[in-house]
Amino acid sequence: MKLKKDEKLKLFQSHLSQYYPECSEREQEDPEALYIVEKMLKTCGSERSLKITLHILRNMKQKDLPASLERDEQHTAANQIPPECVHQAAKSWSSAPTGSTGRCQDNPVFRLACRYNLLDEASTSEENQAMDVGGHPPFVPNWFSSSGRRLGPDLTEPAAELFKGLLQECQQFHQTGGEPVPSVGEYIKARAPGQAQAEWRDDAEARDLRLAMMSVMLKLECSISGTHSMDDVGLGAYGMYKTLLGLDCTYPGGYEGLISCLMTELPKDIVSYNMPVKCVHWNNSVQRVGPCGRTVPVWVECENGDSFPADHVILTVPLGYLKRHQKTLLSPPTSSK
Incomplete structure (x- = not known):
């Protein structure tokens, strides 16, 4: 399907x-290309505007246009990026192919959400399904200290x-083994x-601010990895995760x-809540007859x-x-490996 x-x-x-x-104001119902470009150039400058444009076009699977813009950049004297490059991007939408069917269908949660009609039209579009963000949202550029001071790139970028x-x-331990601690958070x-x-050999205050930022990033990683704490994510298995x-x-x-x-779709009363498991006795470790008579x-x-x-x-x-509690959660316990 072509757009x-x-x-x-x-x-x-x-x-x-x-x-x-x-770099943008609220979305317009009928946006004009030149208006968007002028707003980007005014707030972000020509160099950053071009980088942003290339990033978005690649996410939209517009392959030919980014290549053309980069060629124009390379031929620009003294590395000055002309506003015309960004204007060209806004004017040339019909010159590049659209994205193919995305692999969101590899995600069973996504398929279930589609099945129950929980997603809007934009979420199920081919363009959104084909986006590749590497499992992480784009880095948020606005950081503030506890006193309300905005932190600049000289502080934020090294931390990121x-x-x-x-x-x-952390991802490499899946291949190499020999993880020094059990979890990603601890590492x-x-x-x-x-x-x-x-x-970071600058002053101690800057170093402390960056470490505080990394603490926030670790909390964000909990959301990305679907866990309450990265201390619960095994270090050796972290590299196994596949990004869709x-x-x-x-x-x-x-x-x-x-x-x-x-x-x-389940029978009533088949799911029990608020019943923490103390131990799973498996592999016939407990010889007991169940309600079925065996x-x-x-x-x-x-x-x-x-x-x-x-x-x-x-x-x-x-x-x-599981690694921390395998001696008590399972009977008989599994191997520590």
Whole structure:
């Protein structure tokens, strides 16, 4: 499916407003290309405007136009990027192919949300499904100290780069093994101060601010990884995660809205809440006859004293939690590896 020229322009404006709000005003119903460009040039300057334009066009899978703009940049004297390059992007929407069908369909949660009609039209569009953000939202440029002072790029960018580098180190343990600590959170918190001391040789106040920023980034990573704490995410398994294409989607009620839809298809009273599991006795470690009149291989013991017989158990706790509690959560315990 090919987008019309005005549809491409609206999509460009949507990405600009979402990821670079400082370079855009509120979305217009009928945006004009030159108005968008003039606003970008006024607030962001020509060099940054071109970089933003190239980034958005690549996310929109517009391959030919970014290449053309980069060629124009290379031929510009004294590395001065002319505003005409950005104007060209706004005028040439029909010159490049649209994105192909995205791989959001690889995500079972996305498919379920579509099945229950929880997503709006924009979320299910081919363009949004084809976006590749590497699993992380674009870095937010506006940071403020506790006193309300806005922090500039000289403070924020080194913190973001160091945090990104530590995450990449965490991913490598899946291949190399030999992880020094059980979880991603413990690794980053142990490595960050030493790295900061070695790389940031300016004053202590600046170093402390950057470390505080990295603490915030670690909390954001909890949301991205779907966990309450990165201390619960196993270091050795972190590199196993696969990043799917597509922008993040939201639907009414969050995950609870999707769970409510799923619950309508289950028999009543089949799901129990607020019953923390104390121990899973598996592999016939407990010889006990269940309600069915036969010995079952699994008994799930809860902290309140209740227990449930089962033939199988699907355990979905984070690997970091499992490593810390594997001696008590499972009987017999699994290997520490």
